[in-house]
Every structure is written in C-alpha cells, then in structure tokens.
Amino acid sequence: MSRVVAVLLCAGGSVRMGFDKLLTPIAGKTAIERSLDALLLGGAQEIVFTVSPTTRAFVEALHCPVPSRIVSGGETRAESVYRALCAIDSADIVAIHDAARCMVSPETVRQSIESARQFGSGVVAGRVTDTIMQIRGEDILPLDRSKLIRMQTPQTFRFDRIKAAYEAGDRSKVTDDCALYLAAGYQPEFVLTDGEAANQKLTTAEDWQQALATYARFGTGFDTHRLVEGRKLILGGIEIPFAKGLLGHSDADVLTHAIIDALLGAAGLGDIGRLFPDSDAAYAGADSLELLREVVRRIEDSGLRVAYVDATVICERPKIKPHAAQMQRRLADAMHVLPEFVSVKATTTEGMNDEGKGLCISASAIASLI
Ligand code: MG
Numbered sequence: 509m510s511r512v513v514a515v516l517l518c519a520g521g522s523v524r525m526g527f528d529k530l531l532t533p534i535a536g537k538t539a540i541e542r543s544l545d546a547l548l549l550g551g552a553q554e555i556v557f558t559v560s561p562t563t564r565a566f567v568e569a570l571h572c573p574v575p576s577r578i579v580s581g582g583e584t585r586a587e588s589v590y591r592a593l594c595a596i597d598s599a600d601i602v603a604i605h606d607a608a609r610c611m612v613s614p615e616t617v618r619q620s621i622e623s624a625r626q627f628g629s630g631v632v633a634g635r636v637t638d639t640i641m642q643i644r645g646e647d648i649l650p651l652d653r654s655k656l657i658r659m660q661t662p663q664t665f666r667f668d669r670i671k672a673a674y675e676a677g678d679r680s681k682v683t684d685d686c687a688l689y690l691a692a693g694y695q696p697e698f699v700l701t702d703g704e705a706a707n708q709k710l711t712t713a714e715d716w717q718q719a720l721a722t723y724a725r726f727g728t729g730f731d732t733h734r735l736v737e738g739r740k741l742i743l744g745g746i747e748i749p750f751a752k753g754l755l756g757h758s759d760a761d762v763l764t765h766a767i768i769d770a771l772l773g774a775a776g777l778g779d780i781g782r783l784f785p786d787s788d789a790a791y792a793g794a795d796s797l798e799l800l801r802e803v804v805r806r807i808e809d810s811g812l813r814v815a816y817v818d819a820t821v822i823c824e825r826p827k828i829k830p831h832a833a834q835m836q837r838r839l840a841d842a843m844h845v846l847p848e849f850v851s852v853k854a855t856t857t858e859g860m861n862d863e864g865k866g867l868c869i870s871a872s873a874i875a876s877l878i
Pocket of ligand 1: 731732733756760761762765
C-alpha cells in the first residue's frame with residue numbers, strides 16, 4: 509500500500525477576480541474546501557497546504573480529517589510546490605493540486621493517483637475542442653488540436669522523482685509540475701478529461717459564473733390542505749375573499765408550504781414537517797410567510813440563495829389569476845428575490861379529484877438555489 513500525500517496550493521493571489529476566489533463560498537463551500545473534499549475522496553491520506561498571509565487563518569481553522577501541515581507559499585507557484593515537497597517526511601505518491609480547480613471530481617483525483625502508482629505519473633489534462641492558431645510575426649500557423657492538451661491538476665507523481673525534478677530543474681521558468689518532470693527526463697503519463705469546464709480553474713468572472721451554475725440545486729415540493737368553512741383562505745401570503753378556508757395547524761397556506769418544501773429540498777435541509785412540527789404549539793396559527801422567511805434565513809446562512817421559484821396552485825375555485833401578481837410580490841419579498849423570479853400559476857382538475865370537488869386545495873413547486 510503506497511502512501512499518498514496531496515499538496516493543496518492555497519497561496520495564489522486573486523488579482524484577476526477582484527475578490528478572494530479561494531475564500532468566497534460557492535454554494536456554501538469555498539474553493540479550498542471543495543478541492544480538499546475531492547482530494548480526500550479521491551484517496552489522499554495526508555495534506556500539505558501552502559498558504560498566503562490571506563488564506564492562512566482560514567486554512568488553520570479548517571477541519572481536516574487526515575494528518576495535515578501548513579507551509580507558507582513562495583513567490584511563485586513553483587516555489588510554493590517546492591516548499592511543500594520539502595515539508596513532506598515520507599511519501600510514495602504526491603498529488604499536486606491548485607485549490608482554484610475546485611470543480612475537479614474525486615474520480616479524476618483517483619485516476620491521477622492510480623496512474624502514478626502504475627506508471628510513475630498521472631497528470632490531469634483536458635482535451636482541446638477549440639481550434640488554436642499560433643501567431644509568429646506575420647505567419648499564422650493552425651495547430652492540430654487532436655495533438656494539443658490543456659494542462660490541469662492534480663498532477664500526481666512518484667514522490668522521489670518529482671522532488672528530484674524540483675531540486676534539479678529551473679523553477680523560475682515553469683508554470684506547472686509536468687514541465688519540470690519532463691525536464692528531468694521523465695515521460696509523463698496523462699489522465700485526459702473530456703470537459704474543459706468541469707475542471708476549470710477559477711480565474712475570470714466567467715469561470716465564477718460557471719462554478720455557480722455547476723453547483724445550482726433544485727428541489728420540489730407538494731402540499732394539500734382541506735377546504736373547510738369558518739377559516740380564512742390564505743394563499744401565497746395573502747388573504748383571498750372566499751366562503752371557505754384551508755384547515756391546518758398553521759394558517760394552512762398550501763402554496764407557501766409547497767414552496768418551503770421545494771426550497772428545503774434544494775438546500776438538503778429536510779422538510780417543513782421536520783422544521784416546524786404540527787405538534788409544536790409555537791406554530792399554531794403561524795403565518796406561513798414567517799416560516800418561509802425563517803427557511804430563507806437558514807438557506808442564506810448555509811451560503812446559498814434563492815434563484816427562481818415556480819409554483820402551481822391546483823383548485824377549482826376561487827380564481828387564482830387575479831391574485832397571482834400580488835402573491836408573487838409577497839413571496840418574492842420573503843425570499844429576497846425580485847418578483848420576476850417567482851412564478852405563480854394555477855390549474856383546475858376539470859371537476860375531478862378532491863381538488864375538483866372543492867374538498868381541498870393543493871400546490872406544487874420547484875425551486876432553484878445558487
Ligand atoms: Mg401544509
């Protein structure tokens with residue numbers, strides 16, 4: 509069994525992004541945490557973090573479930589890697605990874621490590637789908653893209669070889685580990701990934717948008733309440749004049765409940781019954797919009813926010829359409845989005861089912877979070 513140490517490079521500056529790309533959460537987790545998760549799930553048994561003065565405190569406070577150490581990064585990426593390699597007591601395999609490539613999958617990490625075990629190296633690289641031309645003064649030279657690859661990370665090597673390559677090579681001239689490995693006379697083995705986006709390094713604002721889209725989450729919700737006499741009808745946070753109202757422990761706002769369940773589902777936070785149990789007197793007659801605000805607060809605490817909600821009310825009567833715009837405004841306000849990001853629709857069941865017979869009102873919803 510070979511010992512696998514991962515070097516996680518968290519020392520890079522964030523000059524091109526305008527904010528700290530390594531420390532700003534994407535869907536609740538920073539790039540450093542996401543990269544660490546992938547390395548651990550992919551088989552790393554020990555971690556050496558390289559940090560900058562900006563990232564040090566965050567990395568020190570991280571919970572790392574395997575042995576780890578922290579070293580100060582150098583002036584360049586290569587110097588940071590070299591310092592990390594010098595800090596390793598013993599290892600058979602070392603996987604070097606840029607924390608900014610936080611969308612890497614554990615499977616890619618695993619393949620990279622496996623390749624290093626078998627062949628001495630496993631350098632992750634992406635296939636090229638764009639046509640690339642080389643400009644040499646007046647001459648423009650089309651390059652054969654089938655022979656081009658984009659260097660990514662992790663780049664995984666036998667520890668003794670990469671350490672020797674870093675000691676012998678010119679560290680001032682390289683931007684990745686593979687170049688030094690080559691210069692030391694070794695033939696690298698590549699692990700090719702298809703998606704360029706999947707293992708994209710967070711460099712530009714576009715990369716950041718791509719990462720947000722990668723971690724977008726969706727949830728669905730459904731709810732039904734009985735229609736009875738002697739209750740107010742509350743739907744989507746507003747009172748609708750009607751002969752009957754919905755029966756329930758809270759105000760029985762079936763539309764808001766369906767939306768709450770959709771949001772909780774997307775956030776992985778359970779369901780409305782778990783958060784606000786019927787058995788809890790605190791929620792008797794509760795304003796469901798307040799429950800929605802509480803759910804949104806929890807979602808935002810976890811680093812996510814509401815992107816879009818679409819809901820359908822299923823009932824024979826009353827007519828929903830005249831009230832839909834007002835519901836959208838109230839719901840949107842509670843979810844901290846503009847009304848255009850909330851859609852409230854309605855359908856009848858043509859007199860069929862309990863909704864059609866006027867026995868109940870149901871609602872379904874889908875929500876996305878970013
Ligand atoms: Mg309900």
